[in-house]
Amino acid sequence: MDEAVRKRRAEENRLAAALTKGPAEVLDFLLPLWVGSQLGASAAEVGALTALETLVSFVVRPIAGSLADRYDRGRVAAAGVVLYGLSFVVYAVTPGIGLAYLAAVLGGAGGALFWVALRARVGEGLAADDGAFSKLFAAEGGGTWIAFVVALSAIAWIDYRGVFWLGAAACVVAAVVLLNAKSAPVREESAPRFLQLGRRMRPMLALVALTAMAEAGVALLLLMHLQRGHQLQLGEITAVFIPGFIVYSFLPDYLHGFVRKVGRTRVLSLAMAASALFAAGLSFAPSPVALAVMWILSAAAFAAAIPVEQAVVAEAAGLSLGRAMGIYESAALLGATIGTFLAGQLYGSDAGWRIACFGAAALLLFGSLVVRRAVRRVGVAEFPVEPAKTPSQKEKPAVGMAGESPQAAESVKADANKRANPLRNWAAHAVLYVLAQTALAMAGYSWPVEAVFGGAHTAEWYWNSSGHWLLNLGRIWTFVFVIDTVWSLGRVALKKRAY
Structure with missing residues (x-):
C-alpha cells in the first residue's frame, strides 16, 4: 500500500472514532439521568433500557465480525455509525419510554457494527505502524x-434533546468520512473461524474481560461516590473525569514507545498493578481533588494496557481481523457489564463499597500475575515489531520524491513540520481567542472578563447557563481553549524521542 494512502486511511479511522466515541460516551453518561427525570421512567425501566442495548450489542458483535471479514470494512463501519446516528435521532424525538427502547436497539446494533469493523480496519495497518491502536485510543480519548x-x-x-441532535450530527460526519474511504481487499480464504480463534485467544480474551470489568466497575464506583458520597453536581463530576479523558487523548502514543522498550507483558502487568492501587485507594473515599488525581493515574494505566490488548488480538487474528475484533469486543462488553452490575449491587452499604473497591483491586492484581502466561499462550511477540524501512526511506534523497523539485520537497517538509508542531497550532488558537474576546469585551459579552471582573457568580452561572447566548458561547470556547492549552503543553512535554 502506498504510504500516503495508508496515512490518509489511518487519519480517517481516527477521525471517525473521535466523532463517534465522544457522543456515545456522553449518551451513556446522560441517558439514565434524562430518562428518569424527563421521561418519568422508573429505576427498573432505566435498567431495562440499558440492558437491552447491551444485549443487542453483544448478540450483533459476532455477526459484525463476519461481515467485516466479507465486505468492505469502511462500508460496514459506516452502516454502523448511521444506525448509531438514528438512535440519537429517536432519543431526541421520543415522547416517552416506548420509543426509547427502539433507540436502544439501534444504538446496540450500530455500535457493534461500527467498532468491530473500524478496529478490524485499523488492524489492517498494524504491520506498517505497530502503534496504530495506541493512536486510535488517543483519538477516542480526544473525542470524549x-x-x-x-x-x-x-x-x-x-x-x-439538543445534545442528542449534536450526537446525531457527529455521526453523520463520521459516516461521510468512512464512505469516502477505501479499505484493503478482504481475503477470507483459509482464514480461521470463530471457534478456532476462540480457542487460540482464550487466555487473552479472559484478560480483556477482566480489564474491562475492572475499568467499568471502578469508573461506576467513582461516579456514584462523587454523586452520592460527596454530593457533587453534574458539572463538578465532569470536572473530575475530564482530566483522565485528556490523558487518554495524548498519552497512549507516548506509552507505546515504552512498550517497545520494556515489552508488552511488563507494561500490562504494571498497568494492572497501578489500577489495583487506585481501586484500593478509592475505598478510603478521599476528597474530590484527590480522586481526580487518582483517576488520572488510573486513566494512564488503562491508556497503556488497552491498546496493547487490541494489538495482541489483531496480531493473533491472522486473516480474520473482523472475527477477532468481534470476539474481542464481546469479551470487553461482557466484562464491562459484569463489572458495572457488581459495582452497582455492592455500592449500597459502607461494607459493600469497600468490598467492591478491594474486589476490583484483587482482580487486577491477579490479572497482573497471569499476563505473561496469557500473552505467550496466544503466541505473539513480546515486543512490537517495527516495520522495516524501505530503501527510499533509508536513503532520504535530497530532492524528495522522484521527479520532484528541491523547492517542492522543501515546501512539503515545511508544511509537515507546521502540522506536527502543537505549540504553533496552539499559538494560532490563542491569538484567535484573544482577538475574539477583546471584541466581545468591548461589546460587554466576554465570558472570561465577566468571570474574573464581574463579581460573584453562582456555580450554575459557571457550569450551565451564563445568560446571554454570546456569554454561553464564550464559556464553551473558554473551556475548550483551557483544555487545548493543557493538551498542547502535554504533547510537547511527552513528545516521543526518536528510537
Whole structure:
C-alpha cells in the first residue's frame, strides 16, 4: 500500500472514532439521568433500557465480525455509525419510554457494527505502524473530552434533546468520512473461524474481560461516590473525569514507545498493578481533588494496557481481523457489564463499597500475575515489531520524491513540520481567542472578563447557563481553549524521542 494512502486511511479511522466515541460516551453518561427525570421512567425501566442495548450489542458483535471479514470494512463501519446516528435521532424525538427502547436497539446494533469493523480496519495497518491502536485510543480519548465539554456546557442552553441532535450530527460526519474511504481487499480464504480463534485467544480474551470489568466497575464506583458520597453536581463530576479523558487523548502514543522498550507483558502487568492501587485507594473515599488525581493515574494505566490488548488480538487474528475484533469486543462488553452490575449491587452499604473497591483491586492484581502466561499462550511477540524501512526511506534523497523539485520537497517538509508542531497550532488558537474576546469585551459579552471582573457568580452561572447566548458561547470556547492549552503543553512535554 502506498504510504500516503495508508496515512490518509489511518487519519480517517481516527477521525471517525473521535466523532463517534465522544457522543456515545456522553449518551451513556446522560441517558439514565434524562430518562428518569424527563421521561418519568422508573429505576427498573432505566435498567431495562440499558440492558437491552447491551444485549443487542453483544448478540450483533459476532455477526459484525463476519461481515467485516466479507465486505468492505469502511462500508460496514459506516452502516454502523448511521444506525448509531438514528438512535440519537429517536432519543431526541421520543415522547416517552416506548420509543426509547427502539433507540436502544439501534444504538446496540450500530455500535457493534461500527467498532468491530473500524478496529478490524485499523488492524489492517498494524504491520506498517505497530502503534496504530495506541493512536486510535488517543483519538477516542480526544473525542470524549471534547464531546463532554461541549455537551455539558450547552445542555442548559439546548436541553438534553439538543445534545442528542449534536450526537446525531457527529455521526453523520463520521459516516461521510468512512464512505469516502477505501479499505484493503478482504481475503477470507483459509482464514480461521470463530471457534478456532476462540480457542487460540482464550487466555487473552479472559484478560480483556477482566480489564474491562475492572475499568467499568471502578469508573461506576467513582461516579456514584462523587454523586452520592460527596454530593457533587453534574458539572463538578465532569470536572473530575475530564482530566483522565485528556490523558487518554495524548498519552497512549507516548506509552507505546515504552512498550517497545520494556515489552508488552511488563507494561500490562504494571498497568494492572497501578489500577489495583487506585481501586484500593478509592475505598478510603478521599476528597474530590484527590480522586481526580487518582483517576488520572488510573486513566494512564488503562491508556497503556488497552491498546496493547487490541494489538495482541489483531496480531493473533491472522486473516480474520473482523472475527477477532468481534470476539474481542464481546469479551470487553461482557466484562464491562459484569463489572458495572457488581459495582452497582455492592455500592449500597459502607461494607459493600469497600468490598467492591478491594474486589476490583484483587482482580487486577491477579490479572497482573497471569499476563505473561496469557500473552505467550496466544503466541505473539513480546515486543512490537517495527516495520522495516524501505530503501527510499533509508536513503532520504535530497530532492524528495522522484521527479520532484528541491523547492517542492522543501515546501512539503515545511508544511509537515507546521502540522506536527502543537505549540504553533496552539499559538494560532490563542491569538484567535484573544482577538475574539477583546471584541466581545468591548461589546460587554466576554465570558472570561465577566468571570474574573464581574463579581460573584453562582456555580450554575459557571457550569450551565451564563445568560446571554454570546456569554454561553464564550464559556464553551473558554473551556475548550483551557483544555487545548493543557493538551498542547502535554504533547510537547511527552513528545516521543526518536528510537
